[in-house]
Amino acid sequence: MTRRLTKNMIIGLASLGLALPLLAEEEMDKMWGEDDGVKYLSTENAKRGQLFDQGNYAMFIHWGLYSSLANKVDGKTYYGIGEWIMNPRMANIPPEKYKELAKDFNPVKFDAKAIAQLAKDAGMKYVIITSKHHDGFAMYDSKSSDFNIVDATPFSRDPMKDLAAACKEIGIGFGFYYSHNQDWTFPGGGSGPTLDADGNPADFDDYFKKKCLPQVEEITTEYGPIELVWFDTPGLMPKHYVEQLIDVVRKNQPDAMVSGRAGHGLGDYQSLGDMEVPNENVKGLWEAVDTTNDSWAYAWYDENWKAPKEILHRVVACVARGGTYMLNIGPRDDGSVPERAAEALRESGAWIQRYPAVVYGADPSPWQHALPWGDVCVQGNKLYLTVFDWPRTGELLLPGLKTEVKSAKVLNGKEATAIEFSKKGSWLSLAVPYKAPEKLASVIELELVSKPEVDPVYAVDPEFSTSILAQFATLTDGAKIKSNRWMEKFGEWKHSYDAIGWKDGGKATWEVEVLTPGNYQIDLTYQGVGKKGKVYKASQERVVWKVEIEGGEVIQNQQNSSHNYQYYPIGWLDFPKAGRYKVSASCVEGNLDAASLRGIRFNRIK
Numbered sequence: 001m002t003r004r005l006t007k008n009m010i011i012g013l014a015s016l017g018l019a020l021p022l023l024a025e026e027e028m029d030k031m032w033g034e035d036d037g038v039k040y041l042s043t044e045n046a047k048r049g050q051l052f053d054q055g056n057y058a059m060f061i062h063w064g065l066y067s068s069l070a071n072k073v074d075g076k077t078y079y080g081i082g083e084w085i086m087n088p089r090m091a092n093i094p095p096e097k098y099k100e101l102a103k104d105f106n107p108v109k110f111d112a113k114a115i116a117q118l119a120k121d122a123g124m125k126y127v128i129i130t131s132k133h134h135d136g137f138a139m140y141d142s143k144s145s146d147f148n149i150v151d152a153t154p155f156s157r158d159p160m161k162d163l164a165a166a167c168k169e170i171g172i173g174f175g176f177y178y179s180h181n182q183d184w185t186f187p188g189g190g191s192g193p194t195l196d197a198d199g200n201p202a203d204f205d206d207y208f209k210k211k212c213l214p215q216v217e218e219i220t221t222e223y224g225p226i227e228l229v230w231f232d233t234p235g236l237m238p239k240h241y242v243e244q245l246i247d248v249v250r251k252n253q254p255d256a257m258v259s260g261r262a263g264h265g266l267g268d269y270q271s272l273g274d275m276e277v278p279n280e281n282v283k284g285l286w287e288a289v290d291t292t293n294d295s296w297a298y299a300w301y302d303e304n305w306k307a308p309k310e311i312l313h314r315v316v317a318c319v320a321r322g323g324t325y326m327l328n329i330g331p332r333d334d335g336s337v338p339e340r341a342a343e344a345l346r347e348s349g350a351w352i353q354r355y356p357a358v359v360y361g362a363d364p365s366p367w368q369h370a371l372p373w374g375d376v377c378v379q380g381n382k383l384y385l386t387v388f389d390w391p392r393t394g395e396l397l398l399p400g401l402k403t404e405v406k407s408a409k410v411l412n413g414k415e416a417t418a419i420e421f422s423k424k425g426s427w428l429s430l431a432v433p434y435k436a437p438e439k440l441a442s443v444i445e446l447e448l449v450s451k452p453e454v455d456p457v458y459a460v461d462p463e464f465s466t467s468i469l470a471q472f473a474t475l476t477d478g479a480k481i482k483s484n485r486w487m488e489k490f491g492e493w494k495h496s497y498d499a500i501g502w503k504d505g506g507k508a509t510w511e512v513e514v515l516t517p518g519n520y521q522i523d524l525t526y527q528g529v530g531k532k533g534k535v536y537k538a539s540q541e542r543v544v545w546k547v548e549i550e551g552g553e554v555i556q557n558q559q560n561s562s563h564n565y566q567y568y569p570i571g572w573l574d575f576p577k578a579g580r581y582k583v584s585a586s587c588v589e590g591n592l593d594a595a596s597l598r599g600i601r602f603n604r605i606k
Contacts (some may be wrong), residue, residue: 005279005326018519025458039260039269040283048255049268051173051227053285054361055125056319057352060177060328061115062130062296065137068105068333071299080490082224082297082330086184087191090490095185097112101165102152110335112162116170118329118337122345123315123352123359126173126227128326129163131219132235133177136185140222144214147185154203159335164223170597173227173370175256176219180245181237181263188213191236202234208241216245220252229256234263242266260287273485276495277314278321281368287426290319292341298330303578308347311390315352315359316386316441320375322364348440357444358384364577366454367400369382372464374441378548381451385444390436391463396444399459399513404449411445412437419444425578426455427515429540457580460602462516467525469599470508471497479506479586484596496565498526498596502587508597509550513573519605522547522555523567524585525598544589547600550582561594569599 041049062083071082073091119127123358132138138148140160150158160176167174183189184352187202189211196202214362227248234242249258259444260267269285272278277288292311295304306314311327319326327343331337352359360378362384373396374388387396408430409416420431434444460466473482478501485495499508524545543561548554555571577582587595 029089037265039267040284045268045481047284050267051125051255052287052324052531053265055173056324056359056362057122057123057124057315057323058173058326059119059124059127059544060129060296060326061127061331062133062177062291063335064130064133064135064139064297065101065105065297066133066135067331068101070333071301073297078303078490079299079301080295080492082295082299083130083135085490086135087295092559095136099147099152099185099347102137102147102149103154105149105333106155106332107159107333109156110159110162110331112159112166113170115163115331116150116166116172118345119167120170120172120329120340123356124172124327124349125360126165126175127167127243128175128177128230129160130180131160131176132183132215132517134179134182134190135186136183136189138215140219142215142218144211145216147187160219160223164226168224173207174223175226175228175230176223177230177232178216178219180212180216180231180242181233181235181559183207183211193560194556204241212241213244213248216248220249226253226256228259229253230259231267232259232263234261239264239266239377254300260330272323273495274491275494276493277317277325278323278496278499279369279471281321281364282323282581285408286323287326288314288323289326289328289448290314291330292344293330296328296330296436298332298338301342305338305344307332308344308351308390311344311348312351312386312441313388315348316375316377317370319359319362320365320370320377320386323547339600344554345450351438351440355384355386355411357382357442358386359446366452369456369457369458371398372457372461372466381448383448385443385446387436388440388442389441389464391432392434393463394432394434394562395463396432397424397459397461397463398430398446398513400426400455400457401428401513402453403451406447406449409445409446411443415447424515427459427514457511457517458515459513460520460575460604461603464600467599468510468512468601469497470499470597471509473499473510473585475499475501475508476504477506478502478504479508484594498598499585500596502550502592502595506588507586509582510600511580511582515578516604517575517577519572519574521574521603521605523603524559524570525562525565525567525601527564527596527598541591541594543591543595545585545588545595546588547571547573547583547585549573549575549582552576552581556588558590561591572605 066083066085077089086098141150141158142148164174186190187193187196189207259267260271272288293304295302365376374386377384408419408421422429458468480501544558546556557570559568
């Protein structure tokens with residue numbers, strides 16, 4: 001499932017009949033092909049993309065033979081994403097040994113109606129499930145390979161038939177994940193065996209013609225109308241193969257979307273990196289894929305569930321940035337869904353059902369980024385403010401709104417209470433109740449006289465902590481943004497965009513709007529990195545940061561640089577009056593290679 005892999009992982013060059021060299025990390029992105037730019041729905045494709053574009057929220061399901069191992073092999077636990085368990089970088093299970101797992105795979109607790117109902121209760125509009133992952137095991141009744149759940153297991157039933165029928169009955173969409181390039185158990189199938197059962201050499205063309213293309217034909221003809229075919233990791237797969245797969249989908253399912261990870265820019269939309277929720281608006285059709293804990297497939301130890309409020313944060317953030325959020329569950333080997341994941345989904349889903357305008361058919365925030373207390377979505381001339389951190393002062397501040405406000409209401413389910421509002425310079429002041437109406441997040445509806453126009457400048461809130469990322473700074477004198485990513489565990493990706501390059505006096509500058517004058521505590525968040533961009537947590541190097549207001553105060557402080565994205569206090573800065581300021585940060589002493597700035601934070605001293 002991972003969008004990017006670690007350095008030196010063996011990947012599927014065997015799929016092209018090539019050797020298996022160890023690749024550098026920067027080459028790993030080739031596994032996901034290349035996109036040809038921003039995609040939008042054309043008029044003729046509006047029906048195809050309607051549920052994707054308007055629903056904005058979906059369920060992903062990673063469930064397969066790997067679920068029976070739950071990340072434990074021969075008594076040893078492997079920490080990371082469970083669907084890669086047989087890969088050399090995890091348990092390195094030989095294909096023939098892995099295939100033996102099917103003899104005991106019997107998901108007797110699989111309940112298609114319960115899973116479809118869970119998706120609906122969660123507020124999700126469609127379900128995408130793994131029909132075949134990289135391990136090559138088909139979770140449906142495939143006629144193209146006997147390595148499938150009907151022929152190879154005591155379960156002897158096609159759960160995909162049940163789930164497709166349950167989704168149709170309950171009124172949500174259905175679709176399939178299919179790993180088209182990688183197949184670790186079929187001859188020629190990308191890091192899989194290179195010899196067939198008779199000992200003859202097998203190349204990618206053998207796998208494609210004998211298994212991949214026929215199976216895509218199966219999943220697009222035997223399960224009724226489907227919403228989406230989610231291809232994954234095209235790698236170095238030549239374009240003509242991908243084109244053939246797309247042709248099959250278009251022929252059999254003309255209304256189905258094709259994921260951006262089909263490769264060669266042939267998908268219908270852009271798929272972001274695994275577990276990546278963007279910090280700024282993204283143009284066109286796109287999707288973020290995430291999981292309810294750390295692993296996609298079930299792992300026995302993984303109880304790091306996203307709480308309902310965190311799920312809502314991510315759903316709303318994706319909608320407010322202009323995209324779709326697909327959130328994964330990993331059923332156990334018996335087919336049951338972990339109870340804590342289901343509980344969190346239902347609680348967050350109940351909130352979505354009370355406030356559907358925040359998610360379904362909503363347009364992105366004109367601010368183009370989150371605000372200190374929450375986020376904003378748009379429906380025509382209405383703004384929906386999702387407030388995760390409720391003000392204790394009875395006043396919520398909204399910066400930069402230029403359009404006149406007709407009315408303001410605090411929503412509480414179907415009820416709405418009108419509230420007073422006024423202007424404070426370029427800020428809108430909303431007189432809200434002292435107690436938040438909702439536990440998870442409260443919603444304020446603003447009706448405007450016309451479509452919203454906004455000055456998206458970053459505003460320093462006088463009550464809430466205001467964090468601004470380095471990627472939104474103006475960079476000068478050698479400073480630049482570097483995309484940084486790392487694994488907390490195998491396949492569990494973290495993402496950031498850091499400012500680096502301080503040797504020649506590099507500087508990161510933000511323009512900010514200050515409403516309330518006075519002293520503000522300034523903190524910086526950064527990490528220690530080596531010369532080639534590699535994180536080295538054990539380093540005891542220290543760096544000196546300077547933060548200054550253009551034409552105003554300057555502060556400077558030395559801090560440790562050995563931790564990942566910890567906030568470090570730099571000092572106080574005084575903003576003598578309300579208005580616009582340019583605030584800069586630069587690294588001026590110490591190991592300048594170790595200074596990788598993620599962002600700045602402002603807290604008013606009260």
